[in-house]
Amino acid sequence: MSLTYLEAIREAQYEALRQNADVFLYGQDIGAFGGAFKATKGLAREFPGRVFDSPISEDAMVGLAVGAAIEGARPILEMQFADFSSVGFNQIVNQAGTQYWRTDVPCPITIRLPSGGTPGSGPFHSQSMESIYAHYPGLVIVTPATVEDAYWMLLDSVELNDPVMFCEHKFLYYHLKADSLGERSLPIGKARIARPGRHATVVTYSAMLHEALKSAEELQLDGYQIEVVDLRSVKPMDTDTILASVARTGRLLAVGESFPWGGVTAEIVARVSAEAFHLLDAPPMRLNSKDTPIPYHPNLWKSHRPTVTTISDAVRRLLRY
Amino acid sequence: MQLSRQVEEKLGSLYRSGGRIVGGVYLGKGQEAFSAALGVQLVGGRDVYGPLIRDQAGRIAFGEPLLDCFRTYLGTATGPMRGRDGNIHRGRPKEGMLAMISHLGALVSVVTGVLFARRLRGSLGDTVGATSIGDGGTSTGAFHEGMNLAAVEKLPLIVSVANNQFAYSTPNSRQFACEDLLSRAEGYGVRGWSVAGTDLASCLKGFRAAVAAARSGSGPQMVVGRMLRLGGHGEHDDASYVPEEARFSHLGQDCLMVAEKTLAARGLASAEVVKGWEQEGRKLIDAAIAQAGREPLPDPYRERWDALSTSHLVEGRSE
Ligand SMILES: Cc1ncc(C[n+]2csc(CCOP(=O)(O)OP(=O)(O)O)c2C)c(N)n1
Numbered sequence: 104m105s106l107t108y109l110e111a112i113r114e115a116q117y118e119a120l121r122q123n124a125d126v127f128l129y130g131q132d133i134g135a136f137g138g139a140f141k142a143t144k145g146l147a148r149e150f151p152g153r154v155f156d157s158p159i160s161e162d163a164m165v166g167l168a169v170g171a172a173i174e175g176a177r178p179i180l181e182m183q184f185a186d187f188s189s190v191g192f193n194q195i196v197n198q199a200g201t202q203y204w205r206t207d208v209p210c211p212i213t214i215r216l217p218s219g220g221t222p223g224s225g226p227f228h229s230q231s232m233e234s235i236y237a238h239y240p241g242l243v244i245v246t247p248a249t250v251e252d253a254y255w256m257l258l259d260s261v262e263l264n265d266p267v268m269f270c271e272h273k274f275l276y277y278h279l280k281a282d283s284l285g286e287r288s289l290p291i292g293k294a295r296i297a298r299p300g301r302h303a304t305v306v307t308y309s310a311m312l313h314e315a316l317k318s319a320e321e322l323q324l325d326g327y328q329i330e331v332v333d334l335r336s337v338k339p340m341d342t343d344t345i346l347a348s349v350a351r352t353g354r355l356l357a358v359g360e361s362f363p364w365g366g367v368t369a370e371i372v373a374r375v376s377a378e379a380f381h382l383l384d385a386p387p388m389r390l391n392s393k394d395t396p397i398p399y400h401p402n403l404w405k406s407h408r409p410t411v412t413t414i415s416d417a418v419r420r421l422l423r424y
Numbered sequence: 425m426q427l428s429r430q431v432e433e434k435l436g437s438l439y440r441s442g443g444r445i446v447g448g449v450y451l452g453k454g455q456e457a458f459s460a461a462l463g464v465q466l467v468g469g470r471d472v473y474g475p476l477i478r479d480q481a482g483r484i485a486f487g488e489p490l491l492d493c494f495r496t497y498l499g500t501a502t503g504p505m506r507g508r509d510g511n512i513h514r515g516r517p518k519e520g521m522l523a524m525i526s527h528l529g530a531l532v533s534v535v536t537g538v539l540f541a542r543r544l545r546g547s548l549g550d551t552v553g554a555t556s557i558g559d560g561g562t563s564t565g566a567f568h569e570g571m572n573l574a575a576v577e578k579l580p581l582i583v584s585v586a587n588n589q590f591a592y593s594t595p596n597s598r599q600f601a602c603e604d605l606l607s608r609a610e611g612y613g614v615r616g617w618s619v620a621g622t623d624l625a626s627c628l629k630g631f632r633a634a635v636a637a638a639r640s641g642s643g644p645q646m647v648v649g650r651m652l653r654l655g656g657h658g659e660h661d662d663a664s665y666v667p668e669e670a671r672f673s674h675l676g677q678d679c680l681m682v683a684e685k686t687l688a689a690r691g692l693a694s695a696e697v698v699k700g701w702e703q704e705g706r707k708l709i710d711a712a713i714a715q716a717g718r719e720p721l722p723d724p725y726r727e728r729w730d731a732l733s734t735s736h737l738v739e740g741r742s743e
């Protein structure tokens with residue numbers, strides 16, 4: 104058996120619906136049609152009355168999910184693209200994110216965000232929103248990079264009693280395959296050493312993990328052993344695992360696909376600088392996409408986001424320091 | 425509605441005397457008939473209610489204890505918001521009283537979501553959900569999305585639209601271009617009801633019918649009432665932008681006085697009886713303030729400072 108990242112997301116939703124009658128799915132075109140990416144294919148038929156097509160109303164979709172959660176349901180929302188969640192931003196950060204803190208009533212909702220760039224998608228179908236949502240209190244932000252994590256972390260997200268922004272990367276949907284879903288291993292909040300090394304640490308997440316791993320392969324040919332940390336969830340961020348890695352290598356590069364101003368990579372550098380300055384042999388570095396909207400043409404798009412080449416260049420600079 | 429007026433006058437005077445009230449005070453004076461008429465149709469503990477900025481009367485009618493009100497305004501640690509949020513933002517979602525966020529229009533879909541989940545879990549029965557909005561709030565995308573979604577789902581939602589002619593200082597003419605907000609109802613595919621917002625009898629009649637229609641499965645209902653705020657947007661505001669003509673028009677009538685006259689004229693309650701209610705109300709208010717005033721204020725050293733219910737996921741937590 105071989106399963107893609109996208110199929111794992113579908114399987115996790117199947118499992119969540121099967122396990123818990125309080126779970127329902129809500130999103131645009133996700134019913135009989137099975138969703139823009141087919142992440143809910145067949146689920147409306149298998150679970151009648153629990154998979155709903157919604158109007159194109161991201162604000163009201165999130166509001167509905169919060170209301171349903173107050174009543175004890177555990178909705179999974181699909182945003183057709185992460186980019187459109189900006190229309191539901193207010194309900195996400197101000198309604199869902201404050202609900203528990205203000206009223207003591209938990210808000211167990213999972214919002215799936217088909218995220219990140221793919222060639223030809225352009226400025227409004229390519230965004231990575233993890234940094235934006237991580238900025239706000241009251242939300243958990245998960246960024247699975249593997250088929251196994253896509254499956255298990257989605258199930259974990261649905262079980263959590265807090266709002267989860269589930270950032271699933273569209274570039275991995277069809278490319279990434281696994282032979283099995285493995286077993287539930289690390290919980291949300293724990294990072295994973297995706298590749299051990301001793302000369303420098305690259306901390307990353309989601310699709311950039313795979314670019315970083317390729318870069319580490321490349322650098323290995325030059326005799327460098329690069330440790331790659333997969334954050335898995337950006338909030339909470341597993342600072343201990345990052346610091347332990349930096350203690351081993353003395354060098355840090357943080358890589359993310361979202362825009363460069365502030366955000367997850369800046370947070371990683373800030374934490375390491377503040378808490379492990381004495382462990383560093385070189386100034387910590389960060390690499391993000393460029394500070395422009397995301398271009399449509401593949402030639403431009405490929406240079407807009409971090410790539411194996413730009414990651415390797417950055418690591419080489421780090422090693423030369 | 426009379427108790428509401430008394431509560432709000434008390435809040436106003438506490439605000440003006442300074443010191444005890446934390447934050448702003450936003451009152452519903454002039455809108456009590458409209459607000460209470462919805463509140464009394466709802467069953468506290470069964471129905472869902474998402475009151476907004478001018479719904480002290482509706483809150484009382486729904487069954488919110490006065491203590492919740494004064495504890496929140498005085499910011500005590502004992503109130504439902506525990507000092508974390510204030511004034512009209514208070515609520516107890518598990519008891520069907522939602523806690524509004526400031527962003528206007530945002531509650532429409534949340535109330536709808538509660539009803540949606542009830543239907544899904546088979547517990548909807550003949551319960552309904554209700555929320556309020558002002559003329560200004562109807563211009564938000566959230567309001568439109570929420571109304572449309574509730575209509576698509578045909579859920580038993582009642583939305584009361586208090587057209588008090590102004591949104592803060594902005595008059596209707598700068599807010600919307602349709603003749604009457606009632607015509608929006610048709611656009612959403614929901615039933616619209618028009619009531620005279622200053623006349624309790626008209627409000628009761630309209631809301632009774634609208635809530636009954638929602639209970640019996642006719643889908644969302646929108647009730648529009650027209651009136652004026654008998655005060656500023658908040659107690660900091662003198663409402664100098666409201667023209668004289670408006671103040672002295674029928675919209676500027678005090679719904680409380682109109683109601684008292686009607687009660688007397690129909691022989692339902694004499695001035696004496698109303699006086700008695702007032703004295704009763706004063707006792708309730710004094711007792712609630714006295715109790716809230718004795719209670720502890722929030723303590724930053726005891727505050728948990730976490731926004732997640734899953735405590736092991738709270739960053740920086742050392743337990
Ligand atoms: C989305 C949003 N924008 C702006 C505000 C600031 N604000 C608070 S009340 C108000 C006026 C509301 O007018 P209306 O809806 O007519 O209600 P009224 O105050 O007249 O009862 C404004 C602009 C807000 N709370 N929410």
Ligand SMILES: [Mg+2]
Pocket residue numbers: 558559560586587588589590591592
């Ligand atoms: Mg108004």
